[in-house]
Amino acid sequence: MKKLVAIIFIAVSFTTSAQDKYIQGMSKGMQLWGEQKITEASNLFERIAMAEPDNWLPYYYVALVNTTASFGVKDETKLSQQLNKAKEFIDVAKNISPKNPEILIVEAMMNTAWIAFDGATYGMTLSGKNTKLYNEAIELAPNNPRVIFSRAEWDMGSAQYFGKDTTPYCKDVERAIELFATTEPKETPFYPNWGEDRAKQVLSQCKS
Numbered sequence: 429m430k431k432l433v434a435i436i437f438i439a440v441s442f443t444t445s446a447q448d449k450y451i452q453g454m455s456k457g458m459q460l461w462g463e464q465k466i467t468e469a470s471n472l473f474e475r476i477a478m479a480e481p482d483n484w485l486p487y488y489y490v491a492l493v494n495t496t497a498s499f500g501v502k503d504e505t506k507l508s509q510q511l512n513k514a515k516e517f518i519d520v521a522k523n524i525s526p527k528n529p530e531i532l533i534v535e536a537m538m539n540t541a542w543i544a545f546d547g548a549t550y551g552m553t554l555s556g557k558n559t560k561l562y563n564e565a566i567e568l569a570p571n572n573p574r575v576i577f578s579r580a581e582w583d584m585g586s587a588q589y590f591g592k593d594t595t596p597y598c599k600d601v602e603r604a605i606e607l608f609a610t611t612e613p614k615e616t617p618f619y620p621n622w623g624e625d626r627a628k629q630v631l632s633q634c635k636s
Contacts, residue, residue, distance in 0.1 A: 452617050457489065466497045470513070477517065483617050484525035491518035492620075498541040499506050504514065507545055514538050529569040530620045533578045536561040540582065547589065558582055573611055574623045577604035581630060598634035601627055 453476045460469035468492045477486035494514040502505045515538060521531050539554040539561075562579040569575050580600035587594045608624040 487521035529565040532565040573607035
């Protein structure tokens with residue numbers, strides 16, 4: 429009996445230690461990302477992902493960090509490196525957590541980064557994929573504020589590209605902001621919670 433108790437204690441201690449290391453590592457990655465140390469943040473999330481093969485979140489953050497850093501990049505080689513890495517890790521995240529609307533959003537953002545870089549080359553092939561991804565995300569999570577806002581921003585960008593009025597989508601941005609304020613945060617550590625500040629910025633442009 430004493431041996432069994434000792435084994436259980438060791439197992440619990442190991443699990444607690446591993447969880448502490450995960451939380452410390454993820455917190456450090458978030459800090460590096462906030463400091464715009466993109467490569468360092470990406471590399472740290474990647475190391476955590478290798479140690480957490482059944483956890484979609486570190487894979488998700490490798491993809492998200494590299495995707496958001498790709499907007500505005502003019503060097504195609506650098507852009508390809510970042511978005512190819514994002515694609516590699518978001519594919520693994522999808523295998524770990526299928527039908528996850530948070531993952532679908534990042535996948536659509538990757539496509540948008542390519543379109544923003546060269547709309548003539550990538551717009552025709554990726555626009556339809558984005559519509560499909562956002563429709564699937566909305567179906568899975570109709571009250572997820574990131575889903576609603578991300579699709580609204582995509583619709584606005586598309587309307588603007590074709591010279592159409594973006595005003596109809598402002599109501600979706602407003603709804604997203606309301607949901608950001610009222611949606612209970614997930615208990616899972618480091619579950620995505622971004623988007624509110626960006627949504628408020630876009631809404632201010634709607635009203636300007």
